[in-house]
Amino acid sequence: MNFLAIRYLLSKKRQTILTLIGITLGTAGYVAISGIMLGFQTYLLDQFINSDCHVRIQARDEPVDEKFVRETLFDEGAKINWIAPPSGRRGEDNIENVPAWTERLDRDPRVEAYALQLNYPVLTQFAKITTSTQLIGMSPEDFLRVSKIEPYVTHGSFMNLSKGAFQIMVGEDLLTKLGARIGDSILLSLGQKGSQAFKIIGTFRFGMRNKDEGTIYGRLADVQTLNHSPSKVSSIAVRLIDTDNSLEFAKEASGRSKELVQSWEQINENTLSVFKTQDIVRYSMTIAILVVAGFGIFNVLSMTVTQKRKEIAILRSIGYEPTDITGLFLTQGTILGFVGGALGLLIGYLICVMLSHIEVTPGRALGMGHMLISFEPKTYFIAFCCAFFSSAISSFIPARGAGKMEPMDIMRSDG
Amino acid sequence: MKIEAKGIRKSFGQPQQEVLHGIDFIIQSGEFIALTGKSGSGKSTLLYTLSTLDKPTAGKVFYDDEDTSIWDTQKVHRFRNQKTGFVFQFHYLLPELNVIENILLPAMKTQSQETYRKRGMELLDIFGIADKVNRFPGQLSGGEQQRVAIARALVMKPRVLFADEPTGNLDTYNGDLVMNLLKKINQEEKTTILLITHDPDFAKLAQRQIHLVDGRVNGTAI
Numbered sequence: 001m002n003f004l005a006i007r008y009l010l011s012k013k014r015q016t017i018l019t020l021i022g023i024t025l026g027t028a029g030y031v032a033i034s035g036i037m038l039g040f041q042t043y044l045l046d047q048f049i050n051s052d053c054h055v056r057i058q059a060r061d062e063p064v065d066e067k068f069v070r071e072t073l074f075d076e077g078a079k080i081n082w083i084a085p086p087s088g089r090r091g092e093d094n095i096e097n098v099p100a101w102t103e104r105l106d107r108d109p110r111v112e113a114y115a116l117q118l119n120y121p122v123l124t125q126f127a128k129i130t131t132s133t134q135l136i137g138m139s140p141e142d143f144l145r146v147s148k149i150e151p152y153v154t155h156g157s158f159m160n161l162s163k164g165a166f167q168i169m170v171g172e173d174l175l176t177k178l179g180a181r182i183g184d185s186i187l188l189s190l191g192q193k194g195s196q197a198f199k200i201i202g203t204f205r206f207g208m209r210n211k212d213e214g215t216i217y218g219r220l221a222d223v224q225t226l227n228h229s230p231s232k233v234s235s236i237a238v239r240l241i242d243t244d245n246s247l248e249f250a251k252e253a254s255g256r257s258k259e260l261v262q263s264w265e266q267i268n269e270n271t272l273s274v275f276k277t278q279d280i281v282r283y284s285m286t287i288a289i290l291v292v293a294g295f296g297i298f299n300v301l302s303m304t305v306t307q308k309r310k311e312i313a314i315l316r317s318i319g320y321e322p323t324d325i326t327g328l329f330l331t332q333g334t335i336l337g338f339v340g341g342a343l344g345l346l347i348g349y350l351i352c353v354m355l356s357h358i359e360v361t362p363g364r365a366l367g368m369g370h371m372l373i374s375f376e377p378k379t380y381f382i383a384f385c386c387a388f389f390s391s392a393i394s395s396f397i398p399a400r401g402a403g404k405m406e407p408m409d410i411m412r413s414d415g
Numbered sequence: 416m417k418i419e420a421k422g423i424r425k426s427f428g429q430p431q432q433e434v435l436h437g438i439d440f441i442i443q444s445g446e447f448i449a450l451t452g453k454s455g456s457g458k459s460t461l462l463y464t465l466s467t468l469d470k471p472t473a474g475k476v477f478y479d480d481e482d483t484s485i486w487d488t489q490k491v492h493r494f495r496n497q498k499t500g501f502v503f504q505f506h507y508l509l510p511e512l513n514v515i516e517n518i519l520l521p522a523m524k525t526q527s528q529e530t531y532r533k534r535g536m537e538l539l540d541i542f543g544i545a546d547k548v549n550r551f552p553g554q555l556s557g558g559e560q561q562r563v564a565i566a567r568a569l570v571m572k573p574r575v576l577f578a579d580e581p582t583g584n585l586d587t588y589n590g591d592l593v594m595n596l597l598k599k600i601n602q603e604e605k606t607t608i609l610l611i612t613h614d615p616d617f618a619k620l621a622q623r624q625i626h627l628v629d630g631r632v633n634g635t636a637i
């Protein structure tokens with residue numbers, strides 16, 4: 001019967017091609033859009049997870065209010081009369097007991113590495129241009145074990161930071177904005193605490209403007225010196241052996257400490273929720289396309305079954321069974337699904353390959369300078385299954401109808 | 416193959432209207448029977464009931480003394496495929512298949528088309544359309560199409576051939592041609608043939624006529 005099914009399809013070239021186009025476009029669309037969205041998500045996730053840290057420990061930004069003062073300054077049950085109730089914030093932003101933390105992190109088997117950091121917003125000045133940036137002080141050796149940012153370095157090396165005092169790595173966009181070059185010295189000032197010239201020894205590019213324009217990495221000791229606060233630490237970046245433990249680790253550590261401990265999921269909550277929305281959009285679009293393709297198949301096959309009533313009667317009188325007739329039409333639907341799905345994967349793949357070669361405007365490049373497209377096999381698997389099964393399911397109803405037709409009913413009604 | 420009808424009744428619709436009112440006869444193996452009668456007398460209904468394509472409301476059909484009413488569906492399908500051939504008034508070829516593929520359609524049911532290809536070609540030869548094996552039905556005349564349909568009905572060497580006005584749509588020349596072919600098959604292969612026809616001349620070609628009047632057999636002699 002397969003042979004006859006193929007003949008039927010070939011004899012209605014126009015219908016067959018139109019239906020195939022529907023399925024193919026649906027499948028290709030899903031593959032291409034998933035490629036783009038997942039590529040972007042993978043890229044961002046990589047940035048969240050690898051170019052930053054899995055878990056960040058930082059001083060909790062605590063409001064100072066009545067309750068806070070009562071609990072920290074007075075005995076329990078003390079009677080206090082306020083002239084004016086206290087209000088304000090805790091000014092200090094340092095981690096209070098750094099040795100306790102490092103000891104704990106050293107002991108914890110889940111921790112792969114950690115890096116102490118002192119971060120400050122600074123004013124950056126070069127010639128007559130001033131801009132504000134975030135200065136991150138860290139020890140390069142520790143930092144590179146926590147953050148896998150080497151692929152994003154476009155010039156120089158983080159390790160060179162420890163080869164001398166007052167050297168920095170800056171984002172490429174910042175360099176452009178200031179009009180400075182590698183080797184130039186720029187002035188970083190920390191308000192009243194004074195300022196200090198730092199030499200630019202290298203650049204990086206994450207592909208995210210706020211980071212590439214607003215971040216400067218320097219040595220921890222230099223930042224501590226600039227701030228006149230030796231041994232002060234404002235946050236600890238932690239890398240775990242298994243990324244999946246991040247949230248659990250953060251919750252656990254946060255529960256029993258004064259500091260705020262957040263996993264990368266919590267830090268990037270907003271973006272991650274955008275991913276979810278993207279996924280929903282992606283899936284509903286695909287469902288819509290496949291429903292349309294499924295309806296196409298349903299229509300075409302229902303029409304064919306009606307047109308072929310006499311032939312069905314003939315086949316039945318020759319000894320073909322109801323299951324043969326059902327098979328005849330089901331085969332047509334599944335062939336359409338299979339070929340359409342396969343073509344869709346191929347076209348979707350080609351679109352993805354083409355997209356991945358597109359140069360993103362220089363300077364705004366994501367990653368290596370071109371669009372990042374995901375080629376995840378799961379996408380292809382889902383796309384094909386959707387195309388194939390939606391075709392099979394939508395051809396099943398007309399096919400079963402054809403199988404149920406009784407030859408005599410057909411003969412009588414058609415004369 | 417011997418065919419026996421025992422008290423066949425057939426009713427249609429709501430309320431039930433009886434079309435066949437108890438039909439009894441025996442057709443001996445190898446007979447050539449013409450089924451005649453006025454339009455609406457129940458010829459087609461009787462033919463399809465005898466052929467297992469339709470079920471009688473009451474009564475039974477026996478083939479070589481086997482009661483067909485107790486056959487399971489698989490047996491019915493195998494019987495249709497191996498033992499019977501059908502020819503309809505309209506030739507009902509599959510337009511997507513060429514002549515030889517149409518003829519081998521019954522053999523394809525059991526994937527035995529290669530076994531029957533030679534037989535198919537022989538039939539085409541006898542029917543005088545051997546040069547058109549690779550044509551499609553749309554490229555044949557009505558008479559040629561009917562001959563292909565008959566070849567398809569005969570390709571499995573059926574023991575019974577049912578034909579519902581196979582000449583109804585043909586001119587006298589082609590009608591005669593078809594009738595002579597049926598006669599030849601009946602004589603050479605001893606195929607039992609049951610043929611509905613309105614044409615008294617064609618009916619006379621048969622060994623025997625079964626004449627229906629309002630759903631009853633009225634005289635079975637020539």
Ligand SMILES: Nc1ncnc2c1ncn2[C@@H]1O[C@H](COP(=O)(O)OP(=O)(O)OP(=O)(O)O)[C@@H](O)[C@H]1O
Nearest residue numbers: 412427428434452453454455456457458459460461
């Ligand atoms: N499905 C049906 N429902 C109701 N009545 C039917 C049905 N099929 C046939 N009949 C009736 O049964 C009677 C016999 O029909 P049948 O087709 O057997 O006649 P026929 O002898 O073959 O006629 P014709 O020579 O015109 O083909 C007719 O009166 C017809 O109207």
Ligand SMILES: [Mg+2]
Nearest residue numbers: 458459460579
């Ligand atoms: Mg009739």
